[in-house]
Amino acid sequence: MTGWPMRLLSPLARKRLAPHLTGVALLLPGFLLVSLLIAWPFVASVYLALSDAHIRRLRSPAFVGFENFLLLLEDETFWRAVQNTFVFTFSAVILKIGLGLAMALLLFRLRGGRAPATAGLLLPWVAPIALSVIAWVWIFDTQFSPINWLLIHTGLMTSGLVFLGEPTLAMMSVVLVNAWRSFPFFGLMILAGLIGIPRSLYEAAEVDGATGWRRFRYITLPMLRVVLLILVLYSMIFTFNEFAVIHVLTRGGPADATQVFSTLAFQRGILSGNIGEAAAITLFFLPVFLVVSIAMLRLSGKDPAP
Numbered sequence: 284m285t286g287w288p289m290r291l292l293s294p295l296a297r298k299r300l301a302p303h304l305t306g307v308a309l310l311l312p313g314f315l316l317v318s319l320l321i322a323w324p325f326v327a328s329v330y331l332a333l334s335d336a337h338i339r340r341l342r343s344p345a346f347v348g349f350e351n352f353l354l355l356l357e358d359e360t361f362w363r364a365v366q367n368t369f370v371f372t373f374s375a376v377i378l379k380i381g382l383g384l385a386m387a388l389l390l391f392r393l394r395g396g397r398a399p400a401t402a403g404l405l406l407p408w409v410a411p412i413a414l415s416v417i418a419w420v421w422i423f424d425t426q427f428s429p430i431n432w433l434l435i436h437t438g439l440m441t442s443g444l445v446f447l448g449e450p451t452l453a454m455m456s457v458v459l460v461n462a463w464r465s466f467p468f469f470g471l472m473i474l475a476g477l478i479g480i481p482r483s484l485y486e487a488a489e490v491d492g493a494t495g496w497r498r499f500r501y502i503t504l505p506m507l508r509v510v511l512l513i514l515v516l517y518s519m520i521f522t523f524n525e526f527a528v529i530h531v532l533t534r535g536g537p538a539d540a541t542q543v544f545s546t547l548a549f550q551r552g553i554l555s556g557n558i559g560e561a562a563a564i565t566l567f568f569l570p571v572f573l574v575v576s577i578a579m580l581r582l583s584g585k586d587p588a589p
Contacts, residue, residue, distance in 0.1 A: 331562035338556035351563035360539055361547065361564065368543040371458060371529075372522045378462040379518055380511065383469025390470065391477045401471065408467040416531040419460050423447050423532070450540035453533050457541050461528050465521075469514055476510035477503070516579045520572065544568075 332351055334344035355361045386404060390397055407415060422428055423446035431443030446456045480503065488498045504511075526545035529535065535542035535550065544564055552561025 328562045328566060331558050332566050334559050336558040336562075338558060344559065347559070351560050352567065354560065355563060355567060360542065363539050364542045364544055364547045364564075365568075367454070367539075367541060368523060370454065371461075371525070371541070371543055372519060374454075374458045375461045375465075375522050375525075376515060376518045378458065379466045379469050379522075380515065382462060382466035383473050383514070386466065386470030387473035387477055390474050401474075404470065405467045407464050412464065412527045413531065415464065416460060416528055419456075419463075420447075420532060423456055447533055448537055450537060453537060453541050457529050457532055460532065461522060461525055464528070465518065469518070472510060472514055473507060476507045480506045512579050516576060519575070523568075523572070 331344065333346060333348060335347045335350075336344035390401055390404075393400060422430065425431070425443060425445055425448070428443060428446065430446075431440075434440040435443060444452060446452050484502050484506075485498055488502060493501070524545055525543065526549065529541055529543060529546050530549070533541045535546040544567075548561040548564040551557050551564065
């Protein structure tokens with residue numbers, strides 16, 4: 284790194300600083316990109332959450348402190364969204380981990396054709412989200428649902444299910460679609476972890492007479508702990524902020540049965556114009572997620588040996 288500032292320094296100082304300045308120059312583009320795309324929007328969200336910002340107000344937002352957060356504490360719809368968000372997140376994460384683990388174990392045991400099988404299973408994850416969710420809208424349609432057709436024509440039911448019109452079924456539907464879209468990624472990551480486990484551990488366990496379940500419990504799961512914890516943390520963050528699946532399928536209905544933070548913030552901020560309240564909704568449980576993230580990262584750093 285050269286230039287007139289460097290010429291002001293002594294040759295020894297320039298020699299010592301050159302490697303550090305080169306490192307700073309290489310890191311600077313990434314730092315600026317993170318600042319523009321993550322840090323600045325976060326700071327702007329905090330500012331808006333502490334103001335009375337509204338789309339229909341022409342004046343500059345006024346500082347109101349924690350008023351938006353206090354108003355949310357008295358909002359029944361907000362607390363319904365809190366409950367729905369946690370139910371949706373934990374249900375979807377458990378389902379994704381279970382399906383992903385099953386997919387990884389099946390692919391790991393597959394001797395031939397693993398590559399095309401993996402590519403086929405990854406299709407739900409790589410497909411455009413709007414296109415795939417619209418297909419599920421047809422699958423859950425009251426009149427044209429193939430699931431209802433199968434249930435009626437096999438005699439299991441006399442009338443079809445209203446998947447997106449009944450609260451419990453609507454929540455189950457959005458959880459299912461979210462898990463269906465994401466579990467292939469989980470399976471791929473867990474498969475990579477399985478491939479990395481030393482075969483000598485399984486061979487020693489077989490010599491000692493360990494059954495398949497014991498090998499899975501005392502070797503596979505402990506050795507996959509770090510991978511599983513990181514996947515759970517990753518999934519919780521992204522599932523907690525899921526918007527597209529729920530917006531396309533139910534838009535938070537019926538009767539707020541699938542209303543979550545993201546859809547409620549969209550309705551309050553974009554449709555109603557109350558930007559300050561919408562920002563407060565998105566930031567409300569940020570401290571909780573920081574604590575959970577730190578705890579899970581600490582757990583993932585411990586020795587995974589059985």
